[in-house]
Amino acid sequence: MNLWLVVIVAGALTFLIRLSFIALLANWQLPPLLQRALGFVPPAVMTAIVLPELLIREGHLAASLDNHRLIAGMVAILVAWRFKKIMPTIVVGMTALWLLQWLGP
Amino acid sequence: MTSPRASFIAGLKNTVPLLIGAAPFGIIYGVIATGVGIPVVMAQAISLIVFAGSAQFIAAQLIGAGASGLVIVFTTFIVNLRHALYSASMAPHLRDLPRSWKWVLSYLLTDEAFAVAITHYRDNAGEPNRHWYFLGAGIALWATWQASTAVGIFLGTEIPHDWSLDFTLALSFIALLVPVLRTRADIVAALVGGIVAVAGFGLPYKLGLIVAAFCGIGAGMLAWRLAK
Numbered sequence: 047m048n049l050w051l052v053v054i055v056a057g058a059l060t061f062l063i064r065l066s067f068i069a070l071l072a073n074w075q076l077p078p079l080l081q082r083a084l085g086f087v088p089p090a091v092m093t094a095i096v097l098p099e100l101l102i103r104e105g106h107l108a109a110s111l112d113n114h115r116l117i118a119g120m121v122a123i124l125v126a127w128r129f130k131k132i133m134p135t136i137v138v139g140m141t142a143l144w145l146l147q148w149l150g151p
Numbered sequence: 152m153t154s155p156r157a158s159f160i161a162g163l164k165n166t167v168p169l170l171i172g173a174a175p176f177g178i179i180y181g182v183i184a185t186g187v188g189i190p191v192v193m194a195q196a197i198s199l200i201v202f203a204g205s206a207q208f209i210a211a212q213l214i215g216a217g218a219s220g221l222v223i224v225f226t227t228f229i230v231n232l233r234h235a236l237y238s239a240s241m242a243p244h245l246r247d248l249p250r251s252w253k254w255v256l257s258y259l260l261t262d263e264a265f266a267v268a269i270t271h272y273r274d275n276a277g278e279p280n281r282h283w284y285f286l287g288a289g290i291a292l293w294a295t296w297q298a299s300t301a302v303g304i305f306l307g308t309e310i311p312h313d314w315s316l317d318f319t320l321a322l323s324f325i326a327l328l329v330p331v332l333r334t335r336a337d338i339v340a341a342l343v344g345g346i347v348a349v350a351g352f353g354l355p356y357k358l359g360l361i362v363a364a365f366c367g368i369g370a371g372m373l374a375w376r377l378a379k
Binding site: 048049050051052053054055056057059060061063064065066067068069076079081082083084085086087088089090091092093094095096097098099100101102105107115118119122123126127130131132133135136139140143144147 | 172175176179193196197200201202203205206209210214220223224227228229230231232233234235236237238239241242245250253254256257258260315316318319320321322323324325326327328329330331332336337338340341342343344345346347348349352353359360363364366367368370371372375
């Protein structure tokens with residue numbers, strides 16, 4: 047598929063999601079079960095994005111201490127859990143990765 | 152009663168702390184997008200057309216990995232589904248606005264704009280110019296996102312690959328993810344989603360992410376049912 051078409055369709059869908067209850071379904075109540083399911087979208091999707099980024103290196107599972115991204119990611123998880131702020135998490139995580147790359151093989 | 156102008160400016164001003172968080176995010180997006188080889192004009196157009204930080208990060212990564220168009224579209228859809236919740240929460244407050252207002256405010260309904268707007272709407276019941284406040288917050292975030300994307304695109308061509316800046320993607324998702332894990336069912340949804348994504352990494356067209364999302368949501372629902 048042409049990449050421009052992909053961008054436009056993705057943008058249109060995003061807009062329609064935002065418009066959904068405000069303009070399109072203004073008189074429709076979200077069923078409680080669907081509302082509950084939507085609530086699980088952020089944890090399910092975000093972990094599905096993050097975990098392969100940490101655990102898979104060059105197409106293979108790399109659950110070892112030589113995996114710098116895994117260690118730096120775990121440091122970042124601790125920072126995110128303790129401080130609940132975006133920038134400190136990114137800064138500490140990046141610093142950890144650079145340190146490991148600099149010290150490691 | 153607050154005038155439209157005063158409401159608009161208050162919306163702009165009260166969004167400033169969030170802009171400090173959004174700007175680096177936009178810069179990083181620009182760096183990643185050009186890093187994976189997306190043309191400059193398209194990288195900026197994505198910020199204009201899609202205007203959703205996390206989805207743009209993922210889309211850039213998928214484009215770089217050579218995922219198919221359908222997978223990119225579907226993944227963007229899934230990642231942005233949470234906005235349906237924001238839309239449902241804002242809807243009763245915007246019911247009486249003209250259609251043009253509804254469309255503009257929907258376009259501006261990002262995570263941050265929602266957070267600012269819903270708080271203002273709840274704290275100022277009955278105030279007639281609240282939509283101007285929402286508009287001010289939305290425009291501040293929109294302008295910051297576009298400008299920071301442009302800066303990132305400019306820097307992207309300068310920053311060497313071995314700085315591993317693409318790792319900021321995983322880090323920003325960690326920062327967004329950890330605070331949403333409030334209940335045991337949330338943690339189940341996250342763990343199942345993550346494990347299925349790793350197990351399904353080899354699936355063609357990057358389909359693993361979508362399969363993982365559905366498994367995670369299903370597991371979360373199940374855990375919630377069992378806990379009741």
